[in-house]
Amino acid sequence: MPPISRTVHIGSSHGLHARPAKLFAQAAKESGIPVTIAKGSGAPANAASILGVIALGVEHGDYVTLTADGDGAEGVLDTLSELLTTDHDAE
Amino acid sequence: MAELRGVGIGLGVAQGPVARMAEPLPAPSDAPSARSADEETARVKDAVGGVARELEQRGALAGGAAQDVLEAQAMMAEDPSLESEIDTRIATGKTAEWAVFDAFASFRDQLVAMGGYLGERAADLDDVAQRVIAHLRGVPAPGVPDPGHPFVLVAKDLAPADTALLDLDKVLALVTTEGGPTSHTAILAREKSIVAVVGVAAAAGLADGETVIVDAAKGVVTTEPTADELAQAQNRADARRSASSAPITPGALADGTAVPLLANLGKPGGAAEAVELGAEGVGLFRTEFLFLSSSQAPTVEQQRAAYTELLEAFPGKKVVVRTLDAGADKPLAFLNDAHEENPALGLRGIRALRASEDILREQLTALQQADAATNADLWVMAPMVATVEETEYFVELARDYGVKTAGIMVEVPSIALMADRALAYADFASIGTNDLTQYTMAADRLLGSVASFQDPWHPAVLRLIREVGEAGRVQGKPVGICGEAAADPLLAVVLVGLGATSLSMAPTALADVRATLLLHSLDEARAIAEAALTANDAASARTAAQEAATR
Numbered sequence: 001m002p003p004i005s006r007t008v009h010i011g012s013s014h015g016l017h018a019r020p021a022k023l024f025a026q027a028a029k030e031s032g033i034p035v036t037i038a039k040g041s042g043a044p045a046n047a048a049s050i051l052g053v054i055a056l057g058v059e060h061g062d063y064v065t066l067t068a069d070g071d072g073a074e075g076v077l078d079t080l081s082e083l084l085t086t087d088h089d090a091e
Numbered sequence: 092m093a094e095l096r097g098v099g100i101g102l103g104v105a106q107g108p109v110a111r112m113a114e115p116l117p118a119p120s121d122a123p124s125a126r127s128a129d130e131e132t133a134r135v136k137d138a139v140g141g142v143a144r145e146l147e148q149r150g151a152l153a154g155g156a157a158q159d160v161l162e163a164q165a166m167m168a169e170d171p172s173l174e175s176e177i178d179t180r181i182a183t184g185k186t187a188e189w190a191v192f193d194a195f196a197s198f199r200d201q202l203v204a205m206g207g208y209l210g211e212r213a214a215d216l217d218d219v220a221q222r223v224i225a226h227l228r229g230v231p232a233p234g235v236p237d238p239g240h241p242f243v244l245v246a247k248d249l250a251p252a253d254t255a256l257l258d259l260d261k262v263l264a265l266v267t268t269e270g271g272p273t274s275h276t277a278i279l280a281r282e283k284s285i286v287a288v289v290g291v292a293a294a295a296g297l298a299d300g301e302t303v304i305v306d307a308a309k310g311v312v313t314t315e316p317t318a319d320e321l322a323q324a325q326n327r328a329d330a331r332r333s334a335s336s337a338p339i340t341p342g343a344l345a346d347g348t349a350v351p352l353l354a355n356l357g358k359p360g361g362a363a364e365a366v367e368l369g370a371e372g373v374g375l376f377r378t379e380f381l382f383l384s385s386s387q388a389p390t391v392e393q394q395r396a397a398y399t400e401l402l403e404a405f406p407g408k409k410v411v412v413r414t415l416d417a418g419a420d421k422p423l424a425f426l427n428d429a430h431e432e433n434p435a436l437g438l439r440g441i442r443a444l445r446a447s448e449d450i451l452r453e454q455l456t457a458l459q460q461a462d463a464a465t466n467a468d469l470w471v472m473a474p475m476v477a478t479v480e481e482t483e484y485f486v487e488l489a490r491d492y493g494v495k496t497a498g499i500m501v502e503v504p505s506i507a508l509m510a511d512r513a514l515a516y517a518d519f520a521s522i523g524t525n526d527l528t529q530y531t532m533a534a535d536r537l538l539g540s541v542a543s544f545q546d547p548w549h550p551a552v553l554r555l556i557r558e559v560g561e562a563g564r565v566q567g568k569p570v571g572i573c574g575e576a577a578a579d580p581l582l583a584v585v586l587v588g589l590g591a592t593s594l595s596m597a598p599t600a601l602a603d604v605r606a607t608l609l610l611h612s613l614d615e616a617r618a619i620a621e622a623a624l625t626a627n628d629a630a631s632a633r634t635a636a637q638e639a640a641t642r
Contacts, residue, residue, distance in 0.1 A: 017212070022163040049172035050163060051198050054212065057205050 003069035006077045009061070011085040016058035024083050025050040033070030035080065039063075047080070092315045097266070097291030098633075099307035100277045102580060102603045104327045105286040106304045106316070107263035109297045110242035112249075113231040116224055119188035124181070131187040135177055138187070138226040142219065143168040149237070160215065167219045173198060188227050195220035236299075237261075243305055245297050248289075249276045259283055264305035266312055268295045271546060272579065281578050284599045288312055335602045339369030342594065342605055346612035350587055352605055353409070353595035355573060359397055362404030365598040369605065372409035372468075374521065374595020375573035376401060378454065382415055387425050388450050391457045398461035406466045411521060411571070411595070413500065414454050416474035418443050426450065435535060440475020440500075441485060455492035462493075470496040472521055477503040482513040500573075502526035507555040510562035517568070520559055522591070524574025528552050546629035547576035553589060553624050553632065560590015571595055580607035585636055587613070588620025611640065 012020040028035045028047035036044035037053060039062055045052035047066065058064055064084065068076045124131055143165040150161030167173070173194055180190035195216060202213045218234065225232040236242070241261050248270035249257075265287040267276050272289065280287035286307050294312055297303065304313040304324045313320060342352035353374030354365035365373070381389045381397055402410055417423040418439020426447050431437035444451040455471070462469040473485040476499040489497035498519035501507050507527065514520060524547040529536040531552050534544030547553075556572075563570035571593040576582050578600035584607060586594065594604060611619065622639035626632035 018163065019159045022159060022166060025166060046171055049170050050166040051170045051216075052172045055198070055201050055205070 003067050004073050004077065005065055005067040006081055007063055007065045008081045008084050009063055010058055011060075011087045013060050013087050015060050015062070016056065016064075016084070017054050020083075021050055021053045024080065025053050027080055027083055028076075031068070031072075031076040031079070033068055033073060033076060035066060035068045035076060038065045038067075092313055092317065092320070093293075095291050095293040095312040095314065097288040097294070097310055097312065098272050098277075099310035100272065100280040100287040100289060100579075101284070101600070102308040102606070103264075103284070103286035103331060104304065104306045104308065104324050105243070105264040106302065106321055106324050106328075107241055107243045108238070108300050108302055109245050109266075110236040110238045111231075111297065111299055112236055112244060112246035113225075113233045114247065115233045116221055116228070116230070119186065119192045119224065121189055122186065123184045124186040126186075128181050128184070131181045131185075131190070132178060134187045134227060135174075135181070135191060135223075138191075138223050139168045139174075141226050142222045146219075146222075152239070164215055164219050167216060168223060188224055191220060191223050191227065195223075238299075243303055245294050246276075248274055249279065259285065264307075265289075266291055266294045266297075266303075266305055268292055271543060272548075274542065278575065281575075281600050282597050340605070341371055342608055344587065344608050344611060344613050344616060346614075348587075348613045350591075350608055351409070351593040352601050353411070353571070353573075353593055354598045354601070355595050356401070359400040359404070361598070362401060366404060368598040368601050370598055370601060372405055372411075373401070374409075374411050374571050374593060375523075376410060376412045378413060378415050379417070382417065382423055388453065391453050391460075394454060394457035395460045398458055399464055402461055402465035402467035402469060407468070409468045409470060411470040411472060411498075411573075412458060413472050413474055414441075414444060414451060416440050418475075435529065440502075441473040441481050442475065442477075444473070445481075445484070451488070452492070455489060455494065459493045462495075468496075469494070470498060470519065472498040472500055472519070474500045474523075475502055475526070476500060476513070477505050479506075479509055479512045479516070482506070483516050486516050486518070501559050502530065504531050504555055507559050510559040511565060514562050514566040514568045519569040519571065520563060521571040521573050521595075522556055522559055524552070524556075524572060524576035527555060527574070531555060547574065547579075548582060548623065548629040548632045548636075550624055550626050550628070550632050553585065553620070556586065556591070557589045557620075557624065563592065564590055569593060578604065580604050581619075581633070581636055581640060584608060584611050584616050584640065585620045585623050588616035588618070589624075615640075 010016060025048055035047040037047040038044040039056045039058050045056055066077055066080055146161045146165040150158040176194035177190045180193055199213045199216050222232045235257050241263050243264045244262050245266045248267045262285060265276055265280055265285055267289045268291060270276050270289045274289055277289050286305050288305055288307055288310055291312055304316045342350045351371045353372045354370035355375040356373055357377045358380050381394055417426045418434055418437060426443045438446060458471055471489055471494045476482055482499050486497045496518045498517045500523050501520050502523040506513055525536060528545055528547045532544040534541035536545045560570050569592045570590055572586050572591045573595040577594040578596035580603045583594055583604045619636050619639040622635040623632040626635045
């Protein structure tokens, strides 16, 4: 099965740092399959790395591309996309 | 038992178990590892796992927003990108310590380069790196301890960054091995009314968990206290607590000589607390807060509203407002944008106001309007006055704007020596002891390497204060004190002995100063001051005053 990708719009009003970055990296790690995240047309980073995710400097309104490779990749991307489009800071 | 000596801050006493603040770790050396790469990798894995589990546990205990931060830090410790950076370094023969140090540093630099919010996260990462390296070395992690119960904090000295992390509710007392009565720790202790003894060199030998008594009144830390001693200390602490809730009397000496006790305030919002703690007015209201956060001067209307809020809190009472004191450590772009090699000696205080006189005129206008709308007794003074001519200039200008009581700050030795001339024009003088000490001793008060000079007990400073006190007596003009010195109870007695007629301080210091003044008559205060004046240096002046006070 080839890797699959999806591009999503960041919903969190403070971008992808602090708590949203932690939740996202945690979920990517727990998925058990390799997932990468790239901002715009930039180089992909390991989505399970909180430091890699924070260092992307993703802001509210940015587009990021997620790529997952392995069993259940479709479901993993569903979960992760959901996390990215939610505004966690508005909770 | 043993008694370890230092300098007490305030009069409190406390007891409890010691928790030491470990020193920051020295950076690991870049020497080649004596272990195999596999061994080093296993050590790192064990250390990051240990640190991550500990941070998670602390997070679970803390809950709330702190839990998110601690869990994020736990994830940083075990971060896969970081792991591969560490492995790369170990593969080239580096030690685990150096690999961790260098890999964390590379991520840290990335975050700092991105700036803003991400730059602030660099401190979180530094903390994780220090914890992992401490784990590898088998030493306690540096930083503020968190033993999970109230404790007596023992540290070398506290930096502002440490105190920001300190949960003051858990701190029973502070003991430092370095630092003097004007150190950051001492200032924090006075501000927050924490029992503290500073400069206790022998406290370096205290162990985590051992019970000590910290007696600020005596300047002593007692180790291995007996049950009797613990009970006595507890009684004193209880008595002091009830004394601080006792009815508040106006500041006075034992013979009834009135010494009004006033509050130093930086914002109108602090007024309620000051009144509650028994402030009989305001001895120093700093107006910088109105200006510091803006790129241009606030309008007359904005200033009038702030001054009115302040004056309304003190009906019928004295409120001394200091006009804008910009420059040196508080630069303001719209007042002074020229680079100065030596800003403490540059265009600051009244000099800067004169150069931008419209700002001074607007401030006086707003003060006069607020005064007219309220019932407080408004006094206005100029900062950093160095000459009699500046005194005349300010007093005349203030009168033009209807200011009834206009005075000067005495922070520069030249005006202290000329106080008899200056007080022929000014209605009062207020001595700013921090700057007066800095300028008398020619030692930058913000520079750690010359911090030992910044001690208002120095007889040179006390002699200048005596000049001002004497000038006030001859001219029949009030002389107040509004520096850190007035918050030191024994020094407060000395200052009154030198001729100070009112004392202004952080509101939390009022209770101790009030209690100490009541122990001595004016004649005794003069004798105590005389003992301090004849000493050779600050430390012996303090000792001489202590001896004279207990005679």
